[in-house]
Amino acid sequence: MKREVLKIDHIQKYYGNKNNITKAIDDISFSxxxxxxxxxxGASGSGKTTLLNVISTIDTVSAGHIYLGGQDITEIDDRKLAQFRRENLGFIFQEFNLLDTLTLEENISYALTINKVPAAEIPGKVKHIADKLGINEILNKYPGEVSGGQKQRCACARAIVNKPNVIMADEPTGALDSKSAQMLMETLISMNEELAATILMVTHDAFSASYAKRILFLKDGKIFNEIIRGDKSRKQFFGEILDVMTLLGGDLRDVR
Structure with missing residues (x-):
């Protein structure tokens, strides 16, 4: 039995006051x-971004509990949240969020430095991850000197270099063209299968989602459906995703 790294236990998130309450998350549970x-x-307003934010400790739940690595993050003192986030979560953003004044190597190293990894160990850790993700030859370049796909692979390296419990990917292909998006998704598969990364990805894009092994569909703050790829081909899984999106009433115009 594989280790449970994240448990979402009957969480709710309300906005507004008692006269006008919006339920962004309405009693969601999964592991x-x-x-x-x-x-x-899920469609815009389904609760998927709010879900990502509360798991990331960027926002707080109104009720329920979230356990990450066995620790209830809803009980962590605010002063300790930043450290907990750095040690347990990796992030891949749509806009890369790389520091333009640092080389790719320095961007990856920075994630280790703020986690107080001994300086002597950092170059080896960076080289290992860069080799795995195919960016070793461009580590001395700055973000402005490389392609969008290479920037995103650097962002992936930075996200996984600390070996977090979970990597959170927020619309990671949203700013990429089709070819770069495919390369990124193949990179995520490599991280998942070769580096044993646990990934939770929020996306509106059926093409990107078809690379996942399990998909949760949200509607009105609740889990509407769940599908598992299993032994299906990615093409078959893609078709199944489109079928559920049709049931959801989603806009398929954005699908690659």
């Missing part, structure tokens, strides 16, 4: 196990 690659999909 994520070590080595899973899970996609979260």
């Amino acid at each position: 994520v196990y070590e080595g899973e690659f899970i996609g979260v999909m």
Whole structure:
């Protein structure tokens, strides 16, 4: 039995006051196990971004509990949240969020430095991850000197270099063209299968979602449906995703 790394236990998130309450998350529960690659999909306003934010400790729940690595993050003192986030979560953003004044190597190293990894160990850790993700030859370049796909692979390296419990990917292909998006998704698969990364990805894109192993569909703050790829081909899984999106009433015009 694989280790449960993330447990979402009857969480709710309300906005507004008692006369005008919006339920962004309405009693959601699920678990994520070590080595899973899970996609979260839903139309705008379905609650998927709010879900990502409360798991990331960027926002707080109104009720319920979230356990990450066995620790209840809803009970962590605000002063300790930043450190907990750095040690347990990796992030891949749509806009890369790389520091333009640092080389790719320095961008990756920085993630280790703020986690107080001994300086002597950093170059070896960076080289290992860079080799795995195919960016070793461009580590001395700055973000402005490389392609969008290379920037995103650097962002992936930075996200995984500290070996977090879960990597959170927020619309990671949203700023990429089709070719770069495919390369990134193949990179995420490599991270998941070769580096044993546990990934939770929020996306509106059926093409990106078809690379995941399990997908949760949200509607009106609730889990509307869940599908598992299993032994299906990616093409078959893509078709199944489109079928559920049709049931959801989603806009398929954005699908690659």
